[in-house]
Amino acid sequence: MAVREGAGSTTGLRRADCEALDAADPLAGWRRRFVLPEGVIYLDGNSLGPLPKATEAVVLEVMRGEWGEDLIASWNKHGWVDLPQRLGAKVARLLGAEPHEVVVADSISVNLFKLVAAALDLRPDRHVVVSERGNFPTDLYVAQGLRDLLGERIELRLVAAEELEAALDHDAALLMLSHIDYRSGRMHDMARLTAAAHDSGALALWDLAHSAGAVPVDLGAAGVDLAVGCGYKYLNGGPGAPAFLFVAERWQAEVRQPITGWFGHADPFAFERGYRPAAGIARFLAGTPPILSMKALEAGIDLFLEIDQQALRAKSVALTDMFIDLVDRRCAAWGLEVASPREASARGSQVSLRHLEGYPIMQALIARGVIGDFRAPDLLRFGFAPLYVRFVDVWDAVEALEAVMAGRLWDQPAFRQRATVT
């Protein structure tokens, strides 16, 4: 193996060294649990995780053995009726949360709406939601929609990352942030910012879309109040998999949320005329849960329950460090800049590169089987999910990238045509 100069140094690294790293990787066996098409290096698990091999049988069984065979009785017989809570308890194990602090339901957008409203209700003498100007747009849209609904008494205060603490004044009801930035992969210090929110008297709400299943999260230790996250990225729950939400136990007795559907009622099947919220986290449910998508998500989550989160993180850091160092050495000459933090402790499981021709470069890479994605105006994103991405994949991806850059292979009309981008 090559001599390593330090974290991520690839001096003298050869492809054979990457093979050796894979052979020694304690997580290597997990790759076989996923469907990964031949000839593809999939570095877009931060947009849509691949299909776990177990999922097909799970979903088939729900259709044939449950819905098909037991029809309406399945709600009790096969435990559909409390699936949101059971799945939530599993997700809680990845988040440093108690089993009864998490529930799986709806989408991140809908869950954010519930939680931002809940936070404003818990802080009735305050009216400001503080967030980062560059937060994921849909999170900001949801806060804007709620503000417009409630009238001008609510203020959405958007600032730069370094101004967040100063923005937390005595009017701040809520600090709402994404733990890992969707563009750069930068990871916030959750404990520090949560403490800052609490110091000002505000609650803290974290969006874990790019965190759950990618980096260790400890909501309990950080004292987080509220959180949301999605199932279709690193949790491999399938396209549009239901989302999850977290409410710290200390708030559960008094918290209210506005989308009061029957699954959030204390006794949904009593069909009482008046709404009585369920005890605990169940009051954050609204309508009937989509069972097929929920069960596919469960198959994805179940994979994680056997995995040591620290081992996952160690491999994630090794993959991303190696990618950064290889890109620096082999691609910087063509103007590709690393747009993610170089310090692993400030980075999620993703590395982004910046280039003005990012769009056609990514199309040319995809044409060569290296799947990342592009975020306007100039970011190429690469997600390194340690469950199925290998060290040789990092090597081969950089080889492909170097070939695309050195040969200007991206400079073709076909690669400049914009499709609907996801």
Place this chain on the structure above:
Amino acid sequence: MAVREGAGSTTGLRRADCEALDAADPLAGWRRRFVLPEGVIYLDGNSLGPLPKATEAVVLEVMRGEWGEDLIASWNKHGWVDLPQRLGAKVARLLGAEPHEVVVADSISVNLFKLVAAALDLRPDRHVVVSERGNFPTDLYVAQGLRDLLGERIELRLVAAEELEAALDHDAALLMLSHIDYRSGRMHDMARLTAAAHDSGALALWDLAHSAGAVPVDLGAAGVDLAVGCGYKYLNGGPGAPAFLFVAERWQAEVRQPITGWFGHADPFAFERGYRPAAGIARFLAGTPPILSMKALEAGIDLFLEIDQQALRAKSVALTDMFIDLVDRRCAAWGLEVASPREASARGSQVSLRHLEGYPIMQALIARGVIGDFRAPDLLRFGFAPLYVRFVDVWDAVEALEAVMAGRLWDQPAFRQRATVT
């Protein structure tokens, strides 16, 4: 065949006559398109429709051929990205709506929240939501939750069915009703009540949960403004299948809804900082749609696109008329009362019976393979989905019911034990 005295009369009817009716039924062939367990008469399609045989292959293909094979590219390549609109256009055909007036998304609860808020926004000088005291509880819960969020400026005015028109005064912003009552199966006159709402200056919102796929609906002819409905009952979309919502074209340019997630943005993948609602019905989307559940729903809906809605209604009326008449003749002696309208034009595809011992009676029936459900305090509900329920099923269900009543078979401790009921 027996001489029939009139609609639903079963004088002299024998089981062989039912077989003859089935043999002559133009819809008889559709039953083969569903998975229906041996020995079961399924009269609970108004709670959860059975599994269409086509669904399994559709969902398998989404997993294997789309998600598994094409990963993130599937959003464009396999049309996931506009599936909510494409499915909506199909549902529109069952509702007398234009293709661009319906979208499939979220749950009824979440969609009601959006639409009630939208209606109040369209009528800013009014503050009352009028509904029926006996409306489906979750619909009332959602309106209560929105009222609590907006503060006491909103009033929820709940009255008896016969008082609805009088309750529509100059403060009424919205008339919100279920087209078909979930307990009795009573069907409101949609056109008349919508006109009454309009006369008062209010909008009309209809919940079609028990209508879509069960009775012909013509939202356009009735001049309806807003509607919601679910996919898992008569549309056979699977447990917790996504719901749909309708917004009449005339409102689409000015209407706003508060849950402003990225799928409702004019350009979701531009990641703009400010929310700009999409043109048309797409602005009612919020988060990423759950594709597996959406595709299963599509398989259910596709069955209906080939079916004449009037033929469906004719069979539904014949089934329910026959059931009522047989119950009158054979079960009234044991105190079973018909709780549904006897006039078919005022009834959906469901018949409810009333009995103080309704719960154990239904359990005893289920033990004999006749699946209906129970709604407290005293209602036995039977749904007659004309796509797969036969005339012999009506006959056999009444035979079973008569046996249960005549032999007091329901009077056993095992049938009195309450499970979580769905």
